[in-house]
Amino acid sequence: MTNIKDLAKMSGVSVSTVSRVLNNHPYVSAEKKAAVLKAIECTNYNRNINAVHLSRGKTQLMGVVLPVTDTPYFALLLKGIAKRALENDYKLVLFQIDYAEEKEIEALQMLKQKQIDSLIICSRKCELALIQEHIQYGTIVLCEKTTEKSLPSVFIDHYEIFFQALEYLYQKGHKKIGYSVGRKTGSNSSLREQAYRDFLEKYKLPFYSDYIMDDCLYFEDGEKVMQRLRSMDIQPTALIITSDQVAAGIMIECQKEGISIPEQLAVIGFNNEPIAKMMNITTIDIPLVELGGDLFLQAYHGYNSNKQISVKLIERETV
Amino acid sequence: MTNIKDLAKMSGVSVSTVSRVLNNHPYVSAEKKAAVLKAIECTNYNRNINAVHLSRGKTQLMGVVLPVTDTPYFALLLKGIAKRALENDYKLVLFQIDYAEEKEIEALQMLKQKQIDSLIICSRKCELALIQEHIQYGTIVLCEKTTEKSLPSVFIDHYEIFFQALEYLYQKGHKKIGYSVGRKTGSNSSLREQAYRDFLEKYKLPFYSDYIMDDCLYFEDGEKVMQRLRSMDIQPTALIITSDQVAAGIMIECQKEGISIPEQLAVIGFNNEPIAKMMNITTIDIPLVELGGDLFLQAYHGYNSNKQISVKLIERETV
DNA sequence: TTGTACGCGTTATCAG
DNA sequence: CTGATAACGCGTACAA
Numbered sequence: 239m240t241n242i243k244d245l246a247k248m249s250g251v252s253v254s255t256v257s258r259v260l261n262n263h264p265y266v267s268a269e270k271k272a273a274v275l276k277a278i279e280c281t282n283y284n285r286n287i288n289a290v291h292l293s294r295g296k297t298q299l300m301g302v303v304l305p306v307t308d309t310p311y312f313a314l315l316l317k318g319i320a321k322r323a324l325e326n327d328y329k330l331v332l333f334q335i336d337y338a339e340e341k342e343i344e345a346l347q348m349l350k351q352k353q354i355d356s357l358i359i360c361s362r363k364c365e366l367a368l369i370q371e372h373i374q375y376g377t378i379v380l381c382e383k384t385t386e387k388s389l390p391s392v393f394i395d396h397y398e399i400f401f402q403a404l405e406y407l408y409q410k411g412h413k414k415i416g417y418s419v420g421r422k423t424g425s426n427s428s429l430r431e432q433a434y435r436d437f438l439e440k441y442k443l444p445f446y447s448d449y450i451m452d453d454c455l456y457f458e459d460g461e462k463v464m465q466r467l468r469s470m471d472i473q474p475t476a477l478i479i480t481s482d483q484v485a486a487g488i489m490i491e492c493q494k495e496g497i498s499i500p501e502q503l504a505v506i507g508f509n510n511e512p513i514a515k516m517m518n519i520t521t522i523d524i525p526l527v528e529l530g531g532d533l534f535l536q537a538y539h540g541y542n543s544n545k546q547i548s549v550k551l552i553e554r555e556t557v
Numbered sequence: 558m559t560n561i562k563d564l565a566k567m568s569g570v571s572v573s574t575v576s577r578v579l580n581n582h583p584y585v586s587a588e589k590k591a592a593v594l595k596a597i598e599c600t601n602y603n604r605n606i607n608a609v610h611l612s613r614g615k616t617q618l619m620g621v622v623l624p625v626t627d628t629p630y631f632a633l634l635l636k637g638i639a640k641r642a643l644e645n646d647y648k649l650v651l652f653q654i655d656y657a658e659e660k661e662i663e664a665l666q667m668l669k670q671k672q673i674d675s676l677i678i679c680s681r682k683c684e685l686a687l688i689q690e691h692i693q694y695g696t697i698v699l700c701e702k703t704t705e706k707s708l709p710s711v712f713i714d715h716y717e718i719f720f721q722a723l724e725y726l727y728q729k730g731h732k733k734i735g736y737s738v739g740r741k742t743g744s745n746s747s748l749r750e751q752a753y754r755d756f757l758e759k760y761k762l763p764f765y766s767d768y769i770m771d772d773c774l775y776f777e778d779g780e781k782v783m784q785r786l787r788s789m790d791i792q793p794t795a796l797i798i799t800s801d802q803v804a805a806g807i808m809i810e811c812q813k814e815g816i817s818i819p820e821q822l823a824v825i826g827f828n829n830e831p832i833a834k835m836m837n838i839t840t841i842d843i844p845l846v847e848l849g850g851d852l853f854l855q856a857y858h859g860y861n862s863n864k865q866i867s868v869k870l871i872e873r874e875t876v
Numbered sequence: 877t878t879g880t881a882c883g884c885g886t887t888a889t890c891a892g
Numbered sequence: 893c894t895g896a897t898a899a900c901g902c903g904t905a906c907a908a
Contacts, residue, residue: 241885254894257887265893286696287670289885291607293899308632317627320653324660329667331618332649334639341643348648375603392634458831471701480619491836513779516809523772560901571879576903584877613882653895 240281246334247282247387249273260285279337296355300537303333304360308421308509309455311526315360315381318530326538337421339363349376356537361424365432377540379533382425384544392532396426399549400433400478403506407476408441410557412504416449418463418472418484427452430480446459449474460487464495476504476557482511485519489556505556518555567600579604588623589704606688615674619856620664622652623679626852628739629802629830630845634679634700637849645857656696656740658682660666668695675856680743696853696859701744703863711851711864713744718841718868719752719797722825726795727760729876731823735768735793737782746771749799759786768793795876801833801840808836808875824875837874844868 246253251270258266259274260476272320277283285298291297302319304312323330331354343362348354355412356377359369369378369389379445380391385486400417407415417434429532431450451466453459463484467473478483485507492499499505507514507521529547561579565572570589577585578593598601610616621638622630642649650673654660654861661683667673668691675696680686688697688708697709721738726734736753738746750769757764772783773779782803786792798804811818817823826833828838833840848866855864 239885242887243885246895253886254888254895254897255893258894261887267893270894278719284666284669284671286611286885287672288607288610288614289900290887291886292605292611293903294886295900297607302651306636307626308629310627310637313627313632316623317653320626320651321655324653324655324657326822330651332621332639334636334643336643336651337641340641347603348606350603352603353606380831391659458835461835487832487835512775513806516777516780516806559878560903561903572902573879574877577878580903586877589878605901609903611886612901612903614884790906836906 240283241286244281245274245277245283249277259337259434260496266367277526280467291352295352297319297353299329299331299354300334300534301331301354301357301359303335303342303357305335305337305421307332307334307454309481311420311481312360314509314511314526315530315533318532319534320356321527321528322531322538323417327532328535328538333432334424335361335363336346337363343368346372349378349504352376356540358455358533359536360533362454363423376513377537379531379537381529383429383546387544389543390542390544391526392529392536392537392547392549394524394529394549398431399551400430401437402432402551403478403522404437405550407478407504407506407557410436410504412476413441413443413475414449414472414474415478415480416446416451416467417480418451418454419480420452420455422450422452422515423531446470446472454484455481457483457487459484460489460491463488464491474503476506478506478508482507482514482519482521485521485556486513486517489519490516500555500557506551507556514552520554520557521552523552558605559602560605563600564593564602568802569595573621604793610671614671616672617646618648618650618673619853620650620652620667620673620676621679622654622661622664622681623674624654624656624740625774626651628652628800628826630800631679633828633830633868634849634852637641637846637851638677638853639849640846641850641857643694645853647853648725652657654682656682662687665875671695675859677852677856679852687863691717696856698847698856700852702865704750706863707861709861709863710857711848711855713843713848715748716752719749720756720868721870722797722841723752723756725870726797726823726825727756729795729823731795732760732762733763733768733791733793734795734797735770735786736797736799737770737773737778738799739772739774740743740771741771759841763787773803774800776802776806778803779808779810782807783810791808793822795825797825797827799827801826801830801838802830804830804838804840804875805836805875808838819874821876825870826875829871833871833873839876840871842869842871852861 242253242256259271286287349357356378360381361483382436383393384391455531510521561572561575637800652664666678677698679700702712703710826838829840829842
């Protein structure tokens with residue numbers, strides 16, 4: 239492995255000059271530059287990027303923490319992040335965490351250890367305080383509405399949109415409304431539950447705990463939802479499903495079982511994935527790719543702002 | 558930022574001893590070890606991992622090249638890779654390339670520059686020769702059947718399975734068979750076209766170029782396929798669709814238009830995604846998560862082998 | 877069991 | 893414009 243020193247020797251200049259050529263610094267004579275360039279040619283020289291990182295204290299690496307990558311929500315978020323990363327010549331270190339907190343902490347560690355310059359946390363398991371502690375080591379951007387304003391974030395207001403969806407269903411005559419989430423833990427789910435409880439409160443509606451169904455992430459979970467529905471004494475007449483994938487799965491199941499939508503069961507999906515358009519599912523449009531892009535940009539520039547992304551209900555034919 | 562030297566000073570030992578403690582080396586007395594540990598406690602010391610990397614010449618980082626992450630094929634592959642990475646304490650650097658060759662080359666560069674120890678290339682755009690050149694810098698594993706045996710790979714035989722699917726359809730009476738692919742370029746697609754042509758040859762069937770439909774990656778592309786079908790003078794009676802997502806999209810479209818499957822149109826999907834099970838789509842079962850895991854393991858251990866993953870046809874109700 | 881001293885490859889400072 | 897030289901922070905022969 240030839241290094242900068244070898245190049246210097248070969249081209250009859252100092253290492254500084256070689257470094258300058260390597261980094262396109264000005265103030266280096268044409269001849270010397272040519273000599274160095276030639277030496278680089280001959281030796282199939284490769285800069286050891288770790289040395290650069292050590293010297294500079296930066297890595298051009300951004301960490302991305304997410305639980306899984308194979309659900310549309312996170313896949314699209316990641317797509318948006320990756321797109322911007324590509325544009326800005328940043329590399330992404332993927333922390334596909336699988337909801338394991340210790341791995342999340344590892345990501346924080348890597349920030350501390352300067353292996354990554356910044357970190358996007360798409361879904362958080364650890365305490366905010368812990369994250370707070372780490373912002374001194376690099377930019378951290380969250381994808382949730384943080385109460386602590388000091389943490390940068392790009393988010394959608396899950397409380398608001400969930401409440402709005404509930405109101406919409408209520409206005410259509412539904413009083414028994416169930417909903418599904420990916421995981422019950424997590425700040426988004428808490429917000430949704432809060433909205434749900436406030437909604438029930440507002441209209442003096444009863445709370446049935448089994449109306450909240452968790453672990454609904456994939457298409458096939460639609461089957462699970464319908465099974466659970468069947469096991470209920472009082473079945474809901476409407477469902478808010480936090481993924482169009484799952485909503486589509488429910489549609490298919492209902493079709494099989496001869497349950498007509500929206501007459502017998504109303505469904506609101508989430509994300510406005512292409513599948514929702516094709517199957518005419520009423521859904522919440524969330525610009526996930528854009529959201530991902532904004533996450534990247536905020537982490538990239540180190541802005542310390544809290545940006546809300548607006549979403550809207552798309553009325554189609556399942557309510 | 559306190560460093561190893563500060564620690565040494567504080568705990569009254571040498572840097573080597575500190576380093577030994579840090580790396581759990583044997584032969585360090587309990588007292589000194591305790592002293593160092595205490596110093597570490599007090600100073601909220603963090604090892605600068607770049608320095609470690611520079612010194613060691615390794616990074617515990619593995620690159621993963623793939624065009625997109627939001628199709629089931631690549632998402633599941635990535636899932637498998639990420640799972641094994643998690644187990645083996647390896648971090649992944651994601652090269653979501655979007656089919657841009659220059660970015661693929663960048664990944665190769667990073668291998669050269671020692672920023673990553675190894676590289677998994679899930680989908681290749683550049684020349685094999687170029688990859689060949691880079692194996693001296695680290696392990697590279699491909700996800701295709703390479704003719705050059707010197708390149709490590711884990712793969713499925715797309716030729717074989719495609720031929721098998723065609724035979725299956727032929728045996729069911731189909732003679733006009735079309736198929737879809739994600740991209741026409743790419744080695745998998747070439748293999749499929751080869752199989753397709755050989756099949757036609759074998760049974761003396763005519764070749765219609767518009768029977769090969771590309772750019773079919775997402776659910777919503779099912780719509781596109783059906784549109785193209787309608788524009789054909791002689792429509793195929795059967796379709797092989799290289800993604801269950803798309804196959805499902807086709808199912809939905811056909812339902813809308815009153816085309817009955819398999820009577821009027823037979824469909825074979827790919828991947829055996831959950832959606833295929835729910836919609837009873839005959840498909841090719843490809844253990845993508847396992848395949849991803851194997852890719853990781855091979856890259857991790859640096860095995861130079863060519864492992865074939867076997868796949869099988871799952872008969873359901875769309876043929 | 878411990879410490880010294882050097883190497884890893886590059887960048888940055890500063891004097892010239 | 894150029895070149896010494898000192899960091900950067902850690903690992904590791906080698907010597908003791």
